[in-house]
Structures are given as structure tokens and as C-alpha cells.
Amino acid sequence: MIRVRSLLSHAAGVATLALLSAPALAAGGDLGTAEKQATNWTAIVMFALFVVLTLFITKWAAAKTKSAADFYTAGGGITGFQNGLAIAGDYMSAASFLGISAAVMISGYDGLIYSIGFLVGWPILTFLMAERLRNLGKFTFADVAAFRFAQTPVRVFAASGTLVVVAFYLIAQMVGAGQLIKLLFGLDYWIAVVIVGVLMMVYVLFGGMTATTWVQIIKACLLLGGASFMAFMVMWRYGFSPEAMFAAAVEVKTKLASSIAGTTPEAAAAKGQAIMGPGTFIKDPISAISFGMALMFGTAGLPHILMRFFTVPSAKEARKSVMWATGWIGYFYLLTFIIGFGAITFVLTNPEFLDAKGTLIGGNNMAAVHLARAVGGNVFLGFISAVAFATILAVVAGLTLSGASAVSHDLYSTVLKGGKADSASELKVSRITTICLGIIAVLLGIAFEKQNIAFMVSLAFAVAASANFPVLFMSVLWKDCTTRGAVIGGFLGLASSVLLTILSPSVWEATLGYPVGSAPFPYTSPALFSMTLGFAGIWLFSILDKSPRASIDRAGFPAQEVRSETGIGASEASAH
Amino acid sequence: MEQSLAARIAANPDYQRLKTTRSTFGWLLTFAMLIVYYGFIILIAFKKDVLAAKIGSGVMTWGIPIGFGVIVFTILITAIYVRRANSEFDALSEKIKAEVLK
Numbered sequence: 001m002i003r004v005r006s007l008l009s010h011a012a013g014v015a016t017l018a019l020l021s022a023p024a025l026a027a028g029g030d031l032g033t034a035e036k037q038a039t040n041w042t043a044i045v046m047f048a049l050f051v052v053l054t055l056f057i058t059k060w061a062a063a064k065t066k067s068a069a070d071f072y073t074a075g076g077g078i079t080g081f082q083n084g085l086a087i088a089g090d091y092m093s094a095a096s097f098l099g100i101s102a103a104v105m106i107s108g109y110d111g112l113i114y115s116i117g118f119l120v121g122w123p124i125l126t127f128l129m130a131e132r133l134r135n136l137g138k139f140t141f142a143d144v145a146a147f148r149f150a151q152t153p154v155r156v157f158a159a160s161g162t163l164v165v166v167a168f169y170l171i172a173q174m175v176g177a178g179q180l181i182k183l184l185f186g187l188d189y190w191i192a193v194v195i196v197g198v199l200m201m202v203y204v205l206f207g208g209m210t211a212t213t214w215v216q217i218i219k220a221c222l223l224l225g226g227a228s229f230m231a232f233m234v235m236w237r238y239g240f241s242p243e244a245m246f247a248a249a250v251e252v253k254t255k256l257a258s259s260i261a262g263t264t265p266e267a268a269a270a271k272g273q274a275i276m277g278p279g280t281f282i283k284d285p286i287s288a289i290s291f292g293m294a295l296m297f298g299t300a301g302l303p304h305i306l307m308r309f310f311t312v313p314s315a316k317e318a319r320k321s322v323m324w325a326t327g328w329i330g331y332f333y334l335l336t337f338i339i340g341f342g343a344i345t346f347v348l349t350n351p352e353f354l355d356a357k358g359t360l361i362g363g364n365n366m367a368a369v370h371l372a373r374a375v376g377g378n379v380f381l382g383f384i385s386a387v388a389f390a391t392i393l394a395v396v397a398g399l400t401l402s403g404a405s406a407v408s409h410d411l412y413s414t415v416l417k418g419g420k421a422d423s424a425s426e427l428k429v430s431r432i433t434t435i436c437l438g439i440i441a442v443l444l445g446i447a448f449e450k451q452n453i454a455f456m457v458s459l460a461f462a463v464a465a466s467a468n469f470p471v472l473f474m475s476v477l478w479k480d481c482t483t484r485g486a487v488i489g490g491f492l493g494l495a496s497s498v499l500l501t502i503l504s505p506s507v508w509e510a511t512l513g514y515p516v517g518s519a520p521f522p523y524t525s526p527a528l529f530s531m532t533l534g535f536a537g538i539w540l541f542s543i544l545d546k547s548p549r550a551s552i553d554r555a556g557f558p559a560q561e562v563r564s565e566t567g568i569g570a571s572e573a574s575a576h
Numbered sequence: 577m578e579q580s581l582a583a584r585i586a587a588n589p590d591y592q593r594l595k596t597t598r599s600t601f602g603w604l605l606t607f608a609m610l611i612v613y614y615g616f617i618i619l620i621a622f623k624k625d626v627l628a629a630k631i632g633s634g635v636m637t638w639g640i641p642i643g644f645g646v647i648v649f650t651i652l653i654t655a656i657y658v659r660r661a662n663s664e665f666d667a668l669s670e671k672i673k674a675e676v677l678k
Contacts, residue, residue, distance in 0.1 A: 109627070109637075109639055109640075109643070112643045113620060113643070116613070116616070116643065116646050116647060116650075119647060119650050120609060120613045120646075120650055122650065122654060123605065123606070123609045123650055123653050123654045123657070124606060124609060126654050126657055126658065127602040127603075127605050127606045127609075127657055128602060128606060131661070242636070242640070243634045243635070243636050246634075246635045246636060246640070247634060247635045250635045273628075273635060274628075276628065276635055276636070276637040276639065276640065277624065277625075277627050277628025277629075277637050277639045278620045278624045278627050278628065278639065282617070282620050282621055284621070285618070285621035285622065288617050288620065288621045289614065289617060289618075289621075292613065292614065292617050296613065315666075316661075316662050316666055319657075319658045319661055319662055320658065320662070322654065322658070323654055323655060323658040326650065326651055326654045327651050327654075327655075330647045330648070330650060330651045333647060334644065334647060558582060558583070558586055559582040561586075561595075562582045562585045562586055562591070563582075565591070565594065565595055565598070566585065566591065566594075566669050566672055566673065567669070568581075568585060568672075568673060568676070568677070569581075
């Protein structure tokens with residue numbers, strides 16, 4: 001009791017005092033501060049262990065990172081199983097762990113609908129892209145998109161697409177990190193953001209892809225292990241009967257509903273049962289389909305995910321990695337669903353975790369964190385807090401590496417130096433870019449502290465689905481695609497997805513503060529329109545393209561196709 | 577890659593077979609995934625009560641096994657593709673390589 005109060009006291013404020021038991025009150029204000037440090041140390045020590053371990057790995061990885069190829073792809077020597085875990089570690093963010101379990105706790109079934117969207121892109125990526133990417137590419141997805149096209153324009157487009165996605169994803173992670181760590185560790189927001197920024201710079205700067213991969217693998221194991229334990233403890237309490245767990249959750253929700261004055265028992269029962277079916281998450285069919293498209297096809301256009309396919313030695317290993325990744329991520333979303341229901345029965349019923357108004361101390365995103373203490377005590381609470389921090393580090397390291405590669409490999413080496421840059425100078429540019437990106441991420445993280453940034457991750461997915469994915473897809477699979485078509489269509493998708501997001505309620509009303517209902521674009525996600533525009537643009541400007549370059553582009557398709565299907569000629573990509 | 581080698585591979589009947597079989601299989605599974613996911617979304621958008629309907633006398637609804645089913649389907653369909661690609665398609669690929677690179 002004392003510990004929960006002390007851990008969260010700065011966030012929850014005086015309101016918690018009302019709920020404290022006699023010993024806590026007897027401890028008094030001063031001891032509260034001392035206790036706060038004592039509890040923080042559990043989490044901080046575990047996090048420090050994680051940092052020490054990952055820094056040792058970085059030191060080991062630094063010795064192996066000698067060339068640009070080592071930096072971008074760990075020399076292509078990661079196995080399919082390792083890469084699968086690393087992809088899962090790259091993809092399962094703290095937002096999905098804390099956010100989805102919170103969504104399940106609040107509205108039950110709607111949280112499941114949301115998480116399914118993040119999973120269904122993986123088969124599409126497997127069936128249509130994974131092995132072709134491996135067979136055609138070397139370091140970045142621009143290698144694939146620009147395979148048979150004029151290098152400069154396509155690389156400039158791909159680098160723009162990469163940097164826009166990375167920027168929004170990174171800001172969302174930084175702000176999330178600052179808020180979370182402020183809450184879990186009792187550190188100031190800016191200190192938390194600086195710690196994340198410095199550590200991510202150290203991993204990427206010295207250890208490149210090797211260190212990033214291992215940070216992601218360790219994080220994936222810790223997160224999956226911790227979440228499995230929580231789900232196991234919840235199921236154990238109900239004798240491993242889902243019916244018993246759901247019944248208990250419905251009862252809790254019914255009781256909560258009936259405590260509101262003027263609610264009839266029938267209405268309360270209906271409200272309780274409502275968590276077992278779809279609620280208000282899907283407002284209108286257009287938004288539902290559009291958001292589904294952003295998640296499904298966006299996954300196949302995220303630069304930091306696509307880059308991971310170049311770290312394995314063959315198409316076979318690329319397929320194995322996506323198989324493992326899909327399995328782990330799917331399993332993880334099943335766990336978050338159980339954790340969310342566990343939070344209903346263990347956390348919402350326990351006054352220790354609630355403030356005077358009956359809402360969760362520290363906000364709804366603390367659902368999984370409170371549950372960790374409820375099922376595993378303070379040591380496990382420290383463990384889960386440390387895992388949440390580690391999770392953010394793994395995701396931001398992958399993003400930074402991807403952004404740095406776009407600048408050094410696509411812009412510097414290919415566009416500026418015409419592909420003639422030597423490995424040493426390319427590596428130097430990657431490292432300078434990493435430092436720049438780290439500083440920019442910290443500054444933006446601090447600048448956006450008080451902003452409503454809920455739209456940023458869905459915007460990153462929308463851009464990936466509307467710009468990166470169509471260009472990649474058409475360049476690999478459509479023989480008549482040309483440089484001009486890919487670049488114009490790609491930029492149309494990029495510009496329209498950003499513009500329509502700004503005009504949508506989540507930015508226009510929630511961030512810019514215009515009145516509710518005034519947003520010119522009424523839907524949740526732009527993908528249905530911007531992705532269509534991207535594809536239509538590529539098609540139209542390709543078939544209209546009669547330039548000499550267009551004939552070269554089309555003539556290059558048969559050779560590209562043979563290599564993308566068989567991998568013949570791709571061996572040098574992995575034999576660095 | 578030299579153009580002549582590419583042309584030789586493109587003319588190889590095993591390559592033609594690999595390309596057709598794999599691309600048909602890949603697209604088939606892609607459509608299966610699209611139908612399952614968008615079927616689920618359309619069910620939520622237009623027929624919420626189907627998912628909210630109780631299975632038995634308890635609180636369990638059809639939505640739970642269907643939602644979990646979509647997750648399991650997603651993992652299984654990926655496994656099915658990877659299994660076939662890593663055995664049958666890769667064997668064919670190796671055969672083509674042996675034929676054209678000898």
C-alpha cells in the first residue's frame with residue numbers, strides 16, 4: 001500500500017491520501033518521499049541491469065561493426081528465428097502493451113478489434129513482399145523500389161517516405177517514453193526523454209544493426225515472458241476457465257454501472273455484458289475500412305520493419321523470420337486481451353489502485369502496470385516497469401537506424417556520390433545522422449510534451465500504406481511501372497495522407513483545437529483515399545510516360561523479376 | 577546479372593512453373609486473408625449483434641471465438657505459406673539454379 005502510494009504519489013497527488021490505510025498515514029509526508037525512492041529503486045535497478053547488459057552487447061557489437069554493411073544489416077548473419085524475435089521486438093511498442101491492455105480494460109472487445117488490425121498485415125507482407133525484398137535489396141527498401149529505375153528521384157522519394165514515417169513514429173515513442181517514465185520511475189519528463197535519446201544513440205552509433213537486433217531480441221523475450229506470467233496468473237485465478245474470467249469481468253462492469261445513480265438493474269447488466277461484444281470503436285464503415293487498410297498495408301511499408309529483412313542470409317530465412325514474428329505478435333495480442341480482462345477483475349475492484357473518483361491512479365494506461373503488482377508484488381512491478389522502458393528503447397533504436405540508413409545510404413551514397421561512396425565515409429555519415437536524429441528526437445520529444453499526439457502512430461501507418469507500400473508493390477510486381485509514375489504517385493500518396501490526417505478530427509479538433517464536428521475530413525484514417533490516390537497516381541503517370549527513361553525502366557523488368565523470384569544474382573547482397 | 581542469364585532463366589520451364597504456382601498460391605492466400613479480415617470488420621460495422629450474441633447460458637459471446645479465430649487464422653495462414661515455400665518452392669528454385677548455372 002505504502003509503496004503504491006509512494007511510487008505514484010507525484011502523479012496522483014493528494015487525492016490518494018483519502019484511500020490510504022492507517023500505517024501509510026502514520027508514515028507521514030516525509031517518509032512518503034523516502035519510500036518513493038525505495039520503490040523506484042526496484043524498477044531502476046532492474047532497468048539499470050538491462051542497460052548494463054545491452055551496453056556490454058553494444059561493446060561486443062561495436063567490435064564487429066566495421067563496414068557500412070555491418071552497420072545496416074549486421075553483415076546479413078542473423079538467423080530467421082533471431083530475426084523473427086527482433087521484428088516482434090521492433091513492432092510491439094510500449095503503446096501496444098499498455099495502450100491495448102488499457103483499451104481492453106475500458107471497453108473489452110473493442111481492444112481486441114484494435115489489436116487484430118496490427119496483426120493482419122503480416123501475412124500480406126509474407127505472401128507478396130518478404131522474399132522479393134530479400135532477393136532484390138541490400139540495405140534499405142529504396143534498394144528494392146529503385147532497382148530498375150533512375151536512382152536519384154526514387155531514392156529521394158523513398159528517403160522522404162522513410163523520414164516522415166520515422167519522424168512521426170519517433171515523436172510518438174519519445175513523448176510516450178517521457179510520460180511513462182515520469183510515472184513509473186518518478187523522473188522528470190525531460191530527463192526521461194534525454195535518457196532514451198542518449199541510450200538509443202549509443203546503441204545505434206557504436207553497435208549499429210547488431211546491437212539494435214540484440215536489444216530488440218532481449219526486449220521481446222522480457223516482454224513476452226512478463227506478459228505470459230501476468231496472463232497465466234489471471235487465468236490461474238479462474239481455474240483456466242475463460243468463461244469464469246469473463247463472467248467475473250462482466251460482474252465487475254455491471255456493479256460499476258449500477259453504482260451510477262438512476263441506472264436500472266437491466267441497464268447495468270446490459271452495460272456489463274457490453275464488454276463481450278463490439279462497442280463504439282468502429283463508428284462508421286468507411287473509417288473502419290480505411291483504418292484497417294492503414295494498419296494492414298502500412299505494416300508492409302514501415303521502413304524499420306522492411307530493413308530487418310536484409311539482415312538474414314537468404315529468402316528462406318526471411319520467410320522464417322516473418323513466420324516467427326507473426327506467431328509471437330499474435331500470441332502477444334492474445335496475452336494483452338487476457339491482461340486487459342485481468343485488469344478489470346484485479347485492478348478495478350481494488351481501492352489501492354484507484355483514486356477518490358474511482359479512476360485508475362496514473363491514468364488508464366497504467367492498467368497493466370497495476371496488474372503486475374496485483375499478481376506479482378513489488379518486485380514484478382519493478383520488472384514490468386523496466387520492461388516498458390526497455391521496450392521503448394528497442395523501438396526507437398530500430399527507427400533511428402532506419403532513418404540514418406535512408407540519409408547515408410540513399411541520399412548521401414547513392415544520390416550525392418552517385419553510388420561511388422566508400423564504405424568508411426558512408427559509415428561516417430550514418431553515425432553523424434544518428435547523432436542528429438537523436439538530438440532532433442529529444443528536442444521534438446520535449447516540444448511535444450503537452451500536445452495531443454494520439455494521431456502520430458496511425459499517421460505513420462497511413463503514410464507507410466499510402467506512399468511506401470504502393471511504390472514498393474508496383475515497382476516489384478508491375479512491369480509497366482516507370483520512374484516518373486513511381487515518384488509522382490508516391491509523393492501524391494505521401495502528401496495526401498499527411499494532409500487528410502491534418503484535416504481529420506484527431507488533428508483538426510483534438511490537436512489544433514477547432515470545434516468538434518468542424519473537421520473537413522470526417523474519417524478516422526485517410527488510407528482508403530490516400531492509398532488509392534497513391535496507386536492511381538503510379539498507374540496513370542506510368543502509362544502516360546513516353547520518356548526515354550520509361551523504356552529503360554520497362555526493359556529492366558524481366559531481369560528484375562527473375563532475380564526477385566529466384567534470388568539468382570542476389571548472393572552478393574548477403575556475402576558482404 | 578547479365579541479360580542473357582536472365583533470359584535463359586526466364587525461358588526455363590521450371591522457372592515458369594515456379595513463378596505461376598507461387599504467385600497463384602500467394603495471391604490465393606492474400607485474398608483469403610483480405611476476406612477474413614474485412615469480413616470481420618464489415619460484421620462489426622453492420623451486424624454488431626451477431627458478435628455480441630451469447631453462445632450459451634453464460635456470458636461468452638460468439639465474438640470471442642471469432643476474434644481469437646482471426647488471430648489464429650492469421651498465424652496459421654502465414655505458417656502454411658512459409659512451409660510450402662520453404663520446401664516445395666525452394667527445391668524448385670534450387671533445381672533452376674542448378675540447371676542454368678551449370
